[in-house]
Amino acid sequence: MAQSLKLETYGVSPRMITYDLVDDFFEYPYSGLTSVGVGTMVYLKVSTAESFTNPVWTMPVSPAGSQTTLNNTLAEGDNVIYLKFTPDKTGRYVIEFGDNGVTADITFNSAMYLGVDGGPVSCMNCHNNSLYGFIETSGEEQVTIQIRKELLMVNSVHISAPVVCNVILPGMMQIQQQ
Numbered sequence: 001m002a003q004s005l006k007l008e009t010y011g012v013s014p015r016m017i018t019y020d021l022v023d024d025f026f027e028y029p030y031s032g033l034t035s036v037g038v039g040t041m042v043y044l045k046v047s048t049a050e051s052f053t054n055p056v057w058t059m060p061v062s063p064a065g066s067q068t069t070l071n072n073t074l075a076e077g078d079n080v081i082y083l084k085f086t087p088d089k090t091g092r093y094v095i096e097f098g099d100n101g102v103t104a105d106i107t108f109n110s111a112m113y114l115g116v117d118g119g120p121v122s123c124m125n126c127h128n129n130s131l132y133g134f135i136e137t138s139g140e141e142q143v144t145i146q147i148r149k150e151l152l153m154v155n156s157v158h159i160s161a162p163v164v165c166n167v168i169l170p171g172m173m174q175i176q177q178q
Contacts, residue, residue, distance in 0.1 A: 003050045007097050007104035009034060010045040010082060025074040025082065035109045038090055042108065044083045046097045051078040055099045063091030063110075070095065 011032030020026045028041045036042060046055075057070040066089045074082040087093055087110035096105040 003048055003100055003102050005046055005048050005097060005099065005102055005104040007044065007046045007095075007106050009106070010043040012043055023074060025072075025084065027084075034107065035111070036087060038087055038110050038112055040110075041084055041086050044085075044095060044097075044106065045080065046083070046104065047080045048099070049079065052081065052099050055081055055097065057083055058096045058098070059093060060096055060105075061092055061094035061107075063089035063093070065089055066091075066093075068093070 009032040010030070012026045012028070012030045014029050017026050017029065026043065030041060030043050052075075057073070059068065059070055062068060066087070068085055068088050070083060070085055072084050076082065081097075083095070083097075085095070087108065090111050091109070093108040093110060094105055095108070096103055098104075
């Protein structure tokens with residue numbers, strides 16, 4: 001049977017980062033979206049039913065002047081490889097993986113997100129009911145303060161609003177249901 005590849009985004013939660021004790025490969029949360037803010041760390045996963053023999057990552061398309069590199073990988077066994085990279089310019093990135101004559105690719109768009117009507121990025125503009133509903137029902141002030149700190153911290157590194165909402169809000173929902 002011919003080798004086949006599966007190349008996909010790999011979403012990373014804050015919890016996964018906490019338990020990544022062996023190699024510290026996963027550094028920042030990532031929603032798994034293919035439209036990301038400039039400076040957002042992206043994780044990819046490629047897998048095959050066979051074993052990799054000569055794996056190669058390339059970036060045939062990237063914005064002019066981009067210095068983004070594809071040299072930070074982690075192998076899991078002999079048939080799964082993770083890649084992390086950070087888009088440094090706005091525009092289109094095509095990441096390609098090849099092994100033994102078989103290739104797979106994935107396209108990303110990187111942009112600067114300005115928020116609603118050109119204002120600062122803030123999930124609160126569209127999701128204020130989610131956050132306030134959580135705060136009102138939570139009796140644990142410390143948890144609320146921690147969530148506000150995380151929200152501010154994520155916004156201060158200029159991550160796009162969709163990433164912030166996907167990373168922070170599901171965590172709030174999970175805590176709310178406990």
